[in-house]
Amino acid sequence: MLSEAFMRNALLAGTFAALACGVSGWFVVLRGQVFAGDALSHVAFPGALAAAAAGVDARIGLFAATVAVALTIGALGRGVLAGTGGAGGGSSSDDTAIGTAFTFILGLGVFFLARASMSSSGGSGIAGARTLFGSIFGLAAGEARLAAAVALAATLLTLAIARPLLFSSLAPDVAAARGVPTRLLGVGFMALLGIGAAEAAQVVGALLLLGLLAAPAAAAHRLARSPFAGIALAGAFAVLAMWAGLALAYAIPSLPPSTAIVTIAVGIYYLSAAVA
Amino acid sequence: MPAEVANPTLTWNLVHDVSEVLEYHFMVNALLAGGAVAVMSGLVGWLMVLRGEAFAGHTLSMMAFPGAAAAALAGIPAAWGYFLFCGAGAAAIAGSTRGGRASWSDRSASIGAVQALALSVGFLLLSLYGGVLGDLESLLFGGLLGVGDGEVLLLAGVALAVLSALGALARPLLFASADPDVAFARGVPVAALSFAFLLLLGLTVAATSQITGVLLVFALLVAPAAAAQAITARPLLSLALTVCFGLLVVWLGLGLAYFSVYPPGFFVATISFAIYVLARALAFARGRLGSGRTPPGAVAGRRPEPVL
Numbered sequence: 001m002l003s004e005a006f007m008r009n010a011l012l013a014g015t016f017a018a019l020a021c022g023v024s025g026w027f028v029v030l031r032g033q034v035f036a037g038d039a040l041s042h043v044a045f046p047g048a049l050a051a052a053a054a055g056v057d058a059r060i061g062l063f064a065a066t067v068a069v070a071l072t073i074g075a076l077g078r079g080v081l082a083g084t085g086g087a088g089g090g091s092s093s094d095d096t097a098i099g100t101a102f103t104f105i106l107g108l109g110v111f112f113l114a115r116a117s118m119s120s121s122g123g124s125g126i127a128g129a130r131t132l133f134g135s136i137f138g139l140a141a142g143e144a145r146l147a148a149a150v151a152l153a154a155t156l157l158t159l160a161i162a163r164p165l166l167f168s169s170l171a172p173d174v175a176a177a178r179g180v181p182t183r184l185l186g187v188g189f190m191a192l193l194g195i196g197a198a199e200a201a202q203v204v205g206a207l208l209l210l211g212l213l214a215a216p217a218a219a220a221h222r223l224a225r226s227p228f229a230g231i232a233l234a235g236a237f238a239v240l241a242m243w244a245g246l247a248l249a250y251a252i253p254s255l256p257p258s259t260a261i262v263t264i265a266v267g268i269y270y271l272s273a274a275v276a
Numbered sequence: 277m278p279a280e281v282a283n284p285t286l287t288w289n290l291v292h293d294v295s296e297v298l299e300y301h302f303m304v305n306a307l308l309a310g311g312a313v314a315v316m317s318g319l320v321g322w323l324m325v326l327r328g329e330a331f332a333g334h335t336l337s338m339m340a341f342p343g344a345a346a347a348a349l350a351g352i353p354a355a356w357g358y359f360l361f362c363g364a365g366a367a368a369i370a371g372s373t374r375g376g377r378a379s380w381s382d383r384s385a386s387i388g389a390v391q392a393l394a395l396s397v398g399f400l401l402l403s404l405y406g407g408v409l410g411d412l413e414s415l416l417f418g419g420l421l422g423v424g425d426g427e428v429l430l431l432a433g434v435a436l437a438v439l440s441a442l443g444a445l446a447r448p449l450l451f452a453s454a455d456p457d458v459a460f461a462r463g464v465p466v467a468a469l470s471f472a473f474l475l476l477l478g479l480t481v482a483a484t485s486q487i488t489g490v491l492l493v494f495a496l497l498v499a500p501a502a503a504a505q506a507i508t509a510r511p512l513l514s515l516a517l518t519v520c521f522g523l524l525v526v527w528l529g530l531g532l533a534y535f536s537v538y539p540p541g542f543f544v545a546t547i548s549f550a551i552y553v554l555a556r557a558l559a560f561a562r563g564r565l566g567s568g569r570t571p572p573g574a575v576a577g578r579r580p581e582p583v584l
Contacts, residue, residue, distance in 0.1 A: 030381060032380045032381035034331065034381075034384040035330065038334070038388065095328065096330050097502075098330075099498045100499045100502055100548070100549060103491075103549065104495075104545050104549035107492060107546050107549070108546075113539075208396055210388055210391055210395075211389075211393070213388075218388070221381075256403045258399060259396040259397070263397070269389045273372075273386075
């Protein structure tokens, strides 16, 4: 299996994208921001379409869209700070605002889809499907190395702010009183999440990204007692789902890799619910 | 857009434009179906916003994707698949969130897991079926312009059924939504109501997604209700406003799409977002002026929404 170049590229990019998703996903679940993460993964799609319509590299649009939306949610959302959702974070009015805004951005995606299909006959449908569902087996060596490097950087940065982020997620008022820049941390975390989401969108696709972000992390929350064990477990679960999914998709050619990866990730979550 | 409509252009004569639109049977069908769906999703969405279940609603709208793929694979009408999977999704969400009594972060994580599973199953079914890429766009972003007579009847029937069920459940549901703990203590079956509401939400979303597409359901489900709740705190007035906004969004969006080369989903999403932003701006301005009225958003004993 490893003698195939496309498989090595998929493993390289997939491992680090999964690691980034698992680690940042742990904080996403902790802060009750799963819907925000979901919105980020969906806006990757209009981003890529806008880039296609403008004639630039799809990845530029992908990163621009997810990071811009991440910063907007981080700056406007009051979830963790307002604490209206009770212990742990997000709030229903945040979710309403997120839902309305990302529907509008998806509406723009339709606009760009129509534009792209008018200017370049046919290619946009395939580009759209690639963005929605991922194309991990179609990565070139250079793309895979770049994806791995970016995802690794996002993971390391998330780990670097892990301690203050944990503090400000669990006890925002106390953290703010102690001089922790809670709002800045929230925005910075969303930006890192946006980078990780754009990276993983290339691997599992904008529609299936949520499975890698939420399921391994939620499983880790059920099983691990201490925060840092939880973060490590979330990363391990995500990487495990990625490896097992890739191997399964390699063994069964009619099974799309994204489906295999996400189904295994969700399976881990339901197993953890049964165990806990 | 069908080929026989040769380059319609928007003129300044509004009466002429409207009568031109109404000359076409497919446009009348689309307007009727859109109207039925807008009223239903406005009212159900109003309760959804009140209950803070936007993520559950979004997840249910995603259920239409595996539903349509499964229907294509089994060779049955897509609408059957939509309703089947949305119902199953409602049951899965109600089951995994323990009737809505799980904590916020636990609830959002388990809803996310349901959504991820549904989407990955949908993608599997789609790739097993093979080659529906052309339909994928209209599935995701809607086909307001291809509604048949049978679909109009089906959507109107679903709307009628959902609205009468909602009317029957209205009082206990409003009580359980506004204050679940007190309602539970008073013997209101909160968990059963929560499941029933998710089922109604699933039906609504399945019907709406046939018009707006899976990804743009929120344009009719959330934005009109959220805008109305931001403008007024009086339940009846904000319900009426919700319906008006929904109808405005659908009919204006359809009308504009008729005169344009761009798909209706774009107009529907943009108009509904504009209404939402205007409503929030209005609420913000009123809050700044500091009149002594009830804070906007304080519907039925709920805390006022923080102004973003």
